Amino acid sequence: MRKKNPTPTMKDVALEAGVALGTVSKVINGLPVGEAYRLRVEDAVKKLDYHVNSYAQGLKASKTYTAALLIPNTSNPFFAKLVHYINTALLKRRYRMLLCTTDYDSRMEQEYITITKQNKVDGIIGLTYNPNLHLEETIPFVSIDRSIGPHIPCVASDNFAGGQMAAEKLADLGCKNVAFLRVGSSLDSEPNKRKAGFENGCLARDLILTEKILHDGEPISEFEDFFRKHLSDGKLKFDGLFCVTDYIAYEVIKMLGKMDIRVPEDVQVIGFDGVQAFGSGDYFCSTIVQPVSDIAEMCVELLLQESMSTKPPLVCLPVTYAYGGTTKE
Amino acid sequence: MRKKNPTPTMKDVALEAGVALGTVSKVINGLPVGEAYRLRVEDAVKKLDYHVNSYAQGLKASKTYTAALLIPNTSNPFFAKLVHYINTALLKRRYRMLLCTTDYDSRMEQEYITITKQNKVDGIIGLTYNPNLHLEETIPFVSIDRSIGPHIPCVASDNFAGGQMAAEKLADLGCKNVAFLRVGSSLDSEPNKRKAGFENGCLARDLILTEKILHDGEPISEFEDFFRKHLSDGKLKFDGLFCVTDYIAYEVIKMLGKMDIRVPEDVQVIGFDGVQAFGSGDYFCSTIVQPVSDIAEMCVELLLQESMSTKPPLVCLPVTYAYGGTTKE
DNA sequence: TTGTATGCGTTATCAT
DNA sequence: ATGATAACGCATACAA
Numbered sequence A, B: 001m002r003k004k005n006p007t008p009t010m011k012d013v014a015l016e017a018g019v020a021l022g023t024v025s026k027v028i029n030g031l032p033v034g035e036a037y038r039l040r041v042e043d044a045v046k047k048l049d050y051h052v053n054s055y056a057q058g059l060k061a062s063k064t065y066t067a068a069l070l071i072p073n074t075s076n077p078f079f080a081k082l083v084h085y086i087n088t089a090l091l092k093r094r095y096r097m098l099l100c101t102t103d104y105d106s107r108m109e110q111e112y113i114t115i116t117k118q119n120k121v122d123g124i125i126g127l128t129y130n131p132n133l134h135l136e137e138t139i140p141f142v143s144i145d146r147s148i149g150p151h152i153p154c155v156a157s158d159n160f161a162g163g164q165m166a167a168e169k170l171a172d173l174g175c176k177n178v179a180f181l182r183v184g185s186s187l188d189s190e191p192n193k194r195k196a197g198f199e200n201g202c203l204a205r206d207l208i209l210t211e212k213i214l215h216d217g218e219p220i221s222e223f224e225d226f227f228r229k230h231l232s233d234g235k236l237k238f239d240g241l242f243c244v245t246d247y248i249a250y251e252v253i254k255m256l257g258k259m260d261i262r263v264p265e266d267v268q269v270i271g272f273d274g275v276q277a278f279g280s281g282d283y284f285c286s287t288i289v290q291p292v293s294d295i296a297e298m299c300v301e302l303l304l305q306e307s308m309s310t311k312p313p314l315v316c317l318p319v320t321y322a323y324g325g326t327t328k329e
Numbered sequence C: 001t002t003g004t005a006t007g008c009g010t011t012a013t014c015a016t
Numbered sequence D: 001a002t003g004a005t006a007a008c009g010c011a012t013a014c015a016a
Helices: A010-017 A021-028 A035-048 A054-061 A077-092 A106-118 A159-172 A190-204 A222-229 A246-258 A292-304 B010-017 B021-028 B035-048 B054-061 B077-092 B106-118 B159-172 B190-204 B222-229 B246-258 B292-304
Strands: A066-071 A096-101 A123-126 A141-144 A154-157 A177-183 A208-214 A240-243 A268-273 A287-289 A314-317 A320-322 B066-071 B096-101 B123-126 B141-144 B154-157 B177-183 B208-214 B240-243 B268-273 B287-289 B314-317 B320-322
Touching: A010 A021, A010 A035, A021 A035, A054 B054, A066 A077, A066 A106, A066 A292, A077 A096, A077 A292, A077 B077, A077 B096, A096 A106, A096 B077, A096 B096, A123 A292, A141 A292, A154 A159, A154 A190, A154 A292, A159 A190, A159 A240, A159 A268, A159 A287, A159 A314, A159 A320, A177 A190, A177 A246, A190 A208, A208 A222, A222 A246, A240 A246, A246 A268, A292 A314, B010 B021, B010 B035, B021 B035, B066 B077, B066 B106, B066 B292, B077 B096, B077 B292, B096 B106, B123 B292, B141 B292, B154 B159, B154 B190, B154 B292, B159 B190, B159 B240, B159 B268, B159 B287, B159 B314, B159 B320, B177 B190, B177 B246, B190 B208, B208 B222, B222 B246, B240 B246, B246 B268, B292 B314
Parallel strands: A066 A096, A066 A123, A123 A141, A141 A154, A154 A314, A177 A208, A177 A240, A240 A268, A268 A287, B066 B096, B066 B123, B123 B141, B141 B154, B154 B314, B177 B208, B177 B240, B240 B268, B268 B287
Antiparallel strands: A287 A320, B287 B320
16 A cells, blocks of 8 residues: 555556456457456456556557547637537547647648647548648548548538528528628638529529629628618618528628618528527528538548548538528528 | 658657667757757758657656546537637647537536546546536646635636626616626526626616526526516616626527617617627627636646646636627717 | 567666 | 666567
């Protein structure tokens, strides 16, 4: 009883159980071992409240059981949700998540690649906007929403179908004259397909379509000017709006409020993402919901999958529509 | 050039530089070493793009350079912000964060304590609602918003001052008759002081005060009944509301909208937390802003501080008021 | 089947 | 000042 070991090791367990070190290891890893020995070891484990040191384990295996998640921030509710589900999916597989919030900053994204090296992560899941991110060939990478390279799988929502769905929903709800509102990084990423899908849907349902696309530098207030341009004696020309994200929808709805245009009476609004205020039950707006938890699962699954051969280049997951008070239903 | 080592080790560097292993270690750790040797080692490090394996380092030092963050979720924007800043503060000190989202579930909180053991974290930062959380005596713990035990530091906003500030602000803006709205876990935690501070402020400024406190089971819609009870010919008796969180404020404002009571014309509303929609510039409502980044820094500082003796039992950080459209200013 | 010895990447103690 | 060596906790190939 001289030195009370703060956290017991396999050696302590072996000593306690009166068996050899190797035997303990086998029991821990579920390898075949004599019944009597196993019981004694298990007792000792319980008695000492022993837990394997997964870092030492990793050292042996040349793995760290850690995956990095590269993401702009945790403030955007969509990202926050992604963080949550990816973390959970990793933990379930006894992996740790190294959270790297880049703040849309390319410099930071590169910096994190370094941290990633220092931490010897086993893989990286990245939602990144850096057009020319230089990443290690050797380390597994799964991209969200953006195709990054020939052998790097990309996971995204079915953005095209989502755009289409928005058009159909607006048509079903009686809209005739709709607008598509988007603020876009010029990078081509999967979410860009929302536009194509929406156009396609409008065509199919004979909706008149106007588009307003803000480019990198332009302030979001440009949308207000856009609306004013399409106003005739106080009434907006459009009866439906499809905003490329819930965030845009949120800003747009505020603008409409200031202009005394009622939502959904005068104009119906559909967003994209499925963001909930405070993570609680209700949506900010009627919206196309991304299957965040499925996206997370898929990313982790692909990342940890051993065989490179079976990794598909692009996985699109189905979206759903949800009512959030900004449409007539 | 036979086997191309995927990630170089100290040994490789030593070989490359033609020096002994120990020498490399010293250079890496900034210990004194001959100038010529140092240069050769540094060259080799650059050439091989060597990074220390912090897990092996940890194995020697019996540290993991990992701290766990126990928090209900990342969906609530206030928590999301906390996650972001704590992660950043840890990373700055070359620590990793193990994110443990408990979903307000006591069972999960305990489960994570186990994961925490398996992962041999060096410390825990916890924002937890488990009244009788059983935690290891041996591992450093810093609590957010709740005093948990005699030797466990607690970090929080100055909630009392925040409550006071809300009362003063409402008084300054012309309110005479105000209400305090709270939904409360019965647990006594620092945020409860918001009530005391507000009462204090109302007294000082001669405001008539009504309180409505929802208990654990009651649905938030109870507030709507409360309002209807204090309605006389369509006008609300109150001209100011202090909601204990921005979330409550958000829900309350929606209710008021349905009742055709205008904010801030008919009634002004102040929340608490300083939550921003989508993490962008503007606040959901006029609010008392918690200094999230300071809280995060303080937690990490206290956690990693060696000397137990100098750890204060409770640290309260100053709050500020921010306009968010739901007050007359 | 069980036990022993070696090595994973580092650091620290010791001779040199 | 520099270099060899042991030890950290664990897994495993090999010997008993």
